[in-house]
Amino acid sequence: MKNTFIYITVLLMTFGFTNAQQTPAKKQTKSIAIVGATAHIGNGQVYENSLIVIENGKLVSVVENNQTKVDDSKMDVIYANGKHVYPGFIIPNTTLGLVEIDAVRATDDDSEIGSWNPHIRSLIAYNSESKVVESMRPNGVLLGQITPRGGRISGTSSIVQFDAWNWEDAAVKEDDGIHLNWPNTFTRGRWWLGEDPAYKDNKEYKNQIKEISDYFNATKAYTQANNTTVNLPYEATKGLFDGSKRLYIHVDGEKGIIDAVNFSKENGIKSMTIVGGYDAYKVADFLKQNNISVLLQRVHSRPSQTDDDYDLPFKMAKILVDKGVMVALEGSGQMERMNARNLPFYAGTTVAYGLTKEQALQLITLNTAKILGIDNQYGSLEEGKSATLFISEGDALDMRTNIISEAFIDGRQISLESHQTKLWKRYSEKYESQED
Template identity: 45%
Template sequence: MKHSLLFSLLFLGATAAHAQVPMPAPAQSKPIALMGGTLHVGNGTVIPDAAVVFGAGRILYAGPRTGLLSTENAEIVDVKGQEIYPGLILPNTTLGLTETESVRATVDEREVGELNPNVRSLIAYNTDSDILPTVRTNGVLLAQITPRGGLLSGQSSVVQLDAWNWEDAAVRPDEGQHLVWPTSAPPRFFGGATNDPRAAERREQARQQRLNELEQLFSEASAYRYLSTAHATNLRLASLTGLFDGSKTLYIHADNGKEILEAVRFAKRLGVQKVTVVGARDAWMMLDFLKQNDVAVVLSRIHALPLRDGDDYDQAYKLPATLQKAGIRYCLDYEGSMETAGSRNLAFVAGTAAGFGLTKEQALTAVTLSPAQIMGLDKDYGSLEAGKSATLVVSRGDLLDMRTNNLTHAYIDGREFNRDNKQTYLGNKFTTKYGVQ
């Protein structure tokens, strides 16, 4: 009887373990050479019959196989007929902050209040989220963990998606502040927008008051930089000072053209050095303005209907190509229904952009090297070049096509991690149960 009980407990434990988040991979122990695949560097270059060699987490060689002098002591991995890509980088996400959107206890993406510049999303990031492995399976290996809510939401951080805890996951902590620009548009109800002029006046007064409070906070933060270190630290002001010396980026969340114009001018007037607009669905209306002010764009909602009845039906789809042609720095993110779980579809958002004006390599750059440049990671991530981090994936087919995206190998800093996740476990379980081929 004791033996039966022990067997049952062990069986249940083993079954439950299969559904857990896989254990992070150990550090790379010896060089690895991927041989024979087609290399997509991430900067627009494609190299057929390539070799990628990496050791101690860094790329030692990435180029034609014929140019590789030696593979001594390296583990040879034959990837002939497959595609090698940089790991995808996901901007503006609540990944690791939200588990089940309908269960409030699993949502930790916002703080109470309007002005929270000292909030750090990084310390709330949950490395044991069941969603993380499902996102990695489609090639997303880095993410910008971003807070939500209020006027000044707080600080985002870039993490890699295979770690024991948030300290190990951090790639670039507290790299930017997120400002949700207050809209001047009236709220919409089931019956449409209200036309009450008094209500509109009250809304505008409230909006102006919020902007005045924001300007006062930014002015105080700018002055705070010059205080001696003998003063007690003010966390709210200290967290903003990096905006004025260029060590942090101000991410302004705005879609409407008028609001983008207003927000960028506000930031520039107050001395903010680096500005990026997130959302930016009206960016096509103000190409010259964005270019002249060197404003980068994080495009959201590529899979979306037009904002207005008079817009082109494919306005959202072709916007990346419009920015590409205008020479504006941009990258793509995933924002929509089921934002956190849906972020696994980042590659397919890029694939859509490739179907509406971008080349496949331009679309790949928009989810690899471009976000790395905007977030200040491009010295280490975003493209497969000698000296950079060995953060890459190998797919049997086109990574940006949902019909052919099929990872066979994936590495973060040279560590090949377990690609299993809860969904693959359940798929295998019920395939076996019902005998599906």
């Protein structure tokens, strides 16, 4: 029995080592020049023939190639004529790195027991060696907002980059915001108990709102008092009132969105964003007037109501952008972690429904960075910012041409290999040999 246990342990360790994530890239030591590519800056600008110079992890030059000359004798030069350069894509409101295998409870750490958990930090549970996280990079998704789930207040999210040894190395912005799940104004009967499955008014809605108000009143009283005993949940909310943290309210319904915005204003919340926002297009003018941004639900989804337009999820972004609302795309929902790699293709779909390609690009780069509060370093290819970018053979918003040849995070050239690319190569060789 003992020998059997040893054999199984060795086998598992061997499997883990042979299938481990790629080793994080080393710090940049030599200047890099990317020459000739079409540079999609992320702010709406495009340089058809660009010169990008990276030094010490920063962008020191992003210009039209015919505007300046550089001494490339002491640089590593990447000639990218005919290719495209993009800022690294950013996926907000994701549980990447918190769950590895849904069916294995020991790998699931995306929610905590209890309803009021503002002090629960997703960052310290983030697994930087996740194979799912690794599979984001070949599509250009290089950063993410790691967000907890469950309860009325799920906890506190943080922003990470996807090439790190551990969560400390991965952290880009710690504890950026707190996530509140707003009550639904409607409920549905439990059909499995024989109840009518039709929508009906949520009779507990007012009581649930009162519970949220009471909780925030208590947190405000705590922040204004001289406390000898630390209350961790209340302590975590301080940033909402001084502007150092953003309140992310997860809500879809029209009335719920209006109530959530008014609640934030009444409670002195400095920064607030709607997450999901299925009915946000119905109150777009209201959101614009109150300077409220939206992390819009997954584009590749079906309409929620039988009388909605069949293509409503595809064109929501266009409607909101036209109204002047700050919009970014998120991808929560069924199989959200696996589908996060499709973020650029969600943006690509919005192009088919009215946005320009550069507007669509902003939905997953600069707009996201602005909402998350990291636009001083990420989200666009501008001098002085982090050299977090990638080179694609073609249009990165098109799954047919999103073929990435090089990618950089903070100037470090990262591996684009994953367990999936290894399997692809393995079986490509198998079937190629059979054809011969």
